[in-house]
Amino acid sequence: MSIINKEAECDNCEPEHKHHSSSKLIFKVEKSMIKTAFYNLIFLILIETIAYFGFFKNIPDFFSKYGYYLIFLVIAVVINSIAIWHIKAYRHVFSCTTGMMIGMTIGMSSGFSIGLIVGATNGMFIGSLAGIIVGIIVGSYAGNCCGIMGIMEGMMAGLMGGLMGAMTSVMTLNDNLAVFVPILMISVLAMIIGLIIMIYQEEISKKPDVHYHGFELLPFITVNFIITLGLTFLMVFGPRSFLFG
Numbered sequence: 001m002s003i004i005n006k007e008a009e010c011d012n013c014e015p016e017h018k019h020h021s022s023s024k025l026i027f028k029v030e031k032s033m034i035k036t037a038f039y040n041l042i043f044l045i046l047i048e049t050i051a052y053f054g055f056f057k058n059i060p061d062f063f064s065k066y067g068y069y070l071i072f073l074v075i076a077v078v079i080n081s082i083a084i085w086h087i088k089a090y091r092h093v094f095s096c097t098t099g100m101m102i103g104m105t106i107g108m109s110s111g112f113s114i115g116l117i118v119g120a121t122n123g124m125f126i127g128s129l130a131g132i133i134v135g136i137i138v139g140s141y142a143g144n145c146c147g148i149m150g151i152m153e154g155m156m157a158g159l160m161g162g163l164m165g166a167m168t169s170v171m172t173l174n175d176n177l178a179v180f181v182p183i184l185m186i187s188v189l190a191m192i193i194g195l196i197i198m199i200y201q202e203e204i205s206k207k208p209d210v211h212y213h214g215f216e217l218l219p220f221i222t223v224n225f226i227i228t229l230g231l232t233f234l235m236v237f238g239p240r241s242f243l244f245g
Helices: 002-008 015-056 062-089 096-122 124-146 148-171 177-204 217-237
Strands: none
Touching: 015 062, 015 217, 062 096, 062 124, 062 177, 062 217, 096 124, 096 148, 096 177, 096 217, 124 148, 124 217, 148 177
């Protein structure tokens, strides 16, 4: 990261050299994003495996009840967190319109995906609660790059996404929910990819000088560890709707 920051601090360079340095910086940041997503995915899979052998091994029918949805929990955490990583890498360059779009997209995607997955194992109330809390916090944090408007967009999208995710799970509980979940997660992933492309095309590529303000790897993975493990224990040991017996 020191090389990236040195290149980003080249404020007194000639315009051509500055543009060249910015292009190199963008390439390094995008490459670092992919590596961070990969490390994060491997780490969370390892944590879930350890948690299974440490806490869940003796639970009857664990894989049929929870294992399938825990896979998508890890995927949801990775794709939403890496979107946050990418946004905060360039958080100083966003216009109000882009910032509001960021808050809305991240709030909806995080709230909906968490509500969908937790709702599939615990029902409408706990799924909605988990989705709303995660969606509002993550959406407002992502949207604060443009001030209060982005924060409000993130909060509203998180509220709506959390409710809709859990509602979708309950409504399709007896109608191919296990097939519907991966389709919805692919849709969320497509939206996140679209957001990343939009950020690059509308903001980053037009800037003559780009600065990096991302996350260190250890704090980033630690936050994902806490969120993933907390939601895992909620799904396995949390309250359930009577629909789940």
